[in-house]
Amino acid sequence: MITTSGLTKVYRSRGREITALDGVDLHVREGEVCGVIGQSGAGKSSLIRCVNLLERPTAGTVTVAGQDLTALAGRGPRAGKELRQARSRIGMVFQHFNLLSTRTVQDNVELPLEILGKSGKERSRKALELLDLVGLADRAGAYPAQLSGGQKQRVGIARALAGDPKVLLSDEATSALDPETTRSILQLLRDLNRQLGLTVLLITHEMDVVKSVCDSAALMENGRIVESGTVGELLATPGSELASALFPVGGEATGEDRTVIDVTFHGEAATQPVISQLSRTYNIDISILGAAIDTVGGLQVGRMRIELPGRYEDNVVPVGFLREQGLQIDVVGAPQLVKEGAK
Numbered sequence: 001m002i003t004t005s006g007l008t009k010v011y012r013s014r015g016r017e018i019t020a021l022d023g024v025d026l027h028v029r030e031g032e033v034c035g036v037i038g039q040s041g042a043g044k045s046s047l048i049r050c051v052n053l054l055e056r057p058t059a060g061t062v063t064v065a066g067q068d069l070t071a072l073a074g075r076g077p078r079a080g081k082e083l084r085q086a087r088s089r090i091g092m093v094f095q096h097f098n099l100l101s102t103r104t105v106q107d108n109v110e111l112p113l114e115i116l117g118k119s120g121k122e123r124s125r126k127a128l129e130l131l132d133l134v135g136l137a138d139r140a141g142a143y144p145a146q147l148s149g150g151q152k153q154r155v156g157i158a159r160a161l162a163g164d165p166k167v168l169l170s171d172e173a174t175s176a177l178d179p180e181t182t183r184s185i186l187q188l189l190r191d192l193n194r195q196l197g198l199t200v201l202l203i204t205h206e207m208d209v210v211k212s213v214c215d216s217a218a219l220m221e222n223g224r225i226v227e228s229g230t231v232g233e234l235l236a237t238p239g240s241e242l243a244s245a246l247f248p249v250g251g252e253a254t255g256e257d258r259t260v261i262d263v264t265f266h267g268e269a270a271t272q273p274v275i276s277q278l279s280r281t282y283n284i285d286i287s288i289l290g291a292a293i294d295t296v297g298g299l300q301v302g303r304m305r306i307e308l309p310g311r312y313e314d315n316v317v318p319v320g321f322l323r324e325q326g327l328q329i330d331v332v333g334a335p336q337l338v339k340e341g342a343k
């Protein structure tokens with residue numbers, strides 16, 4: 001639904017060049033909620049602004065719903081009209097809501113409909129329908145200053161939906177909100193994704209956000225995407241930084257000459273019998289250093305950190321046994337061996 005390829009953005013300010021995007025290849029499937037994570041300055045906002053052409057990319061292409069927006073942006077007035085139409089099908093939600101304070105809630109939602117040239121009657125019908133959808137039907141006549149932060153963001157979301165978009169872009173939509181309001185706004189985005197089949201690309205710096213609503217995630221560093229995939233794929237990738245951030249298990253080795261292993265299992269797979277089998281078969285004592293079961297991206301995932309006596313070389317056979325049981329095994333603190341294990 002959204003594909004960027006080789007997307008590059010170089011800002012020129014005061015004689016300096018800043019490469020905010022350095023060849024970003026991102027693919028978001030139709031109907032998916034994709035979360036982009038990364039530290040401040042990583043290029044997340046530049047990415048989202050380039051996806052809807054608020055910012056002109058320096059190089060690369062952006063395709064949304066099969067339409068190459070970058071090609072439209074480069075051509076004459078007729079293409080300009082097509083680009084405006086294409087952009088009206090992309091909703092955008094901002095961190096600071098960007099509501100007009102002198103307009104009522106309803107008039108704020110009607111604004112993009114005015115720009116689209118809809119009649120007064122149609123605008124008002126659509127705005128009330130959208131306010132109902134975001135749970136604010138009774139505040140249509142209020143002014144932004146009379147609303148809480150969460151309510152303002154609901155108005156921002158209703159406004160973003162005015163052009164019946166297929167795609168919703170959200171840049172840190174919840175970072176100005178308290179945790180409880182954050183949860184309710186995320187739930188709303190998730191509901192809209194399901195009800196309307198909206199594809200959502202959201203930017204955040206909070207892992208919890210990804211955990212509760214995203215189907216897939218991408219990690220940005222220095223203008224590049226360094227990891228991406230569905231939550232399931234990430235959890236199944238040995239050594240994935242995103243996976244361990246999504247689903248951390250604690251526990252330190254109890255001494256030298258120990259092998260520490262993270263065992264990841266999905267759905268119903270029970271590790272308990274496997275661990276005791278392992279212990280019996282190889283006659284070794286296994287310590288459990290940490291364990292957690294959680295729902296990540298709608299999937300049940302369990303992770304257990306265990307410790308075997310002896311170094312990794314001494315444990316090749318038991319580790320092989322665990323892999324044969326279909327469990328995902330990450331050896332902790334042995335980078336070269338982790339790589340070997342990933343083959």
Ligand SMILES: Nc1ncnc2c1ncn2[C@@H]1O[C@H](COP(=O)(O)OP(=O)(O)O)[C@@H](O)[C@H]1O
Nearest residue numbers: 011013018020039040041042043044045046047
């Ligand atoms: N309009 C701009 N002009 C110049 N530099 C910019 C502009 N917008 C962003 N940058 C720079 O580009 C880099 C990426 O910024 P941004 O996309 O806002 O990252 P993020 O949203 O991940 O914090 C930063 O170094 C930032 O200072």
Ligand SMILES: [Mg+2]
Nearest residue numbers: 044045046171
């Ligand atoms: Mg930003």
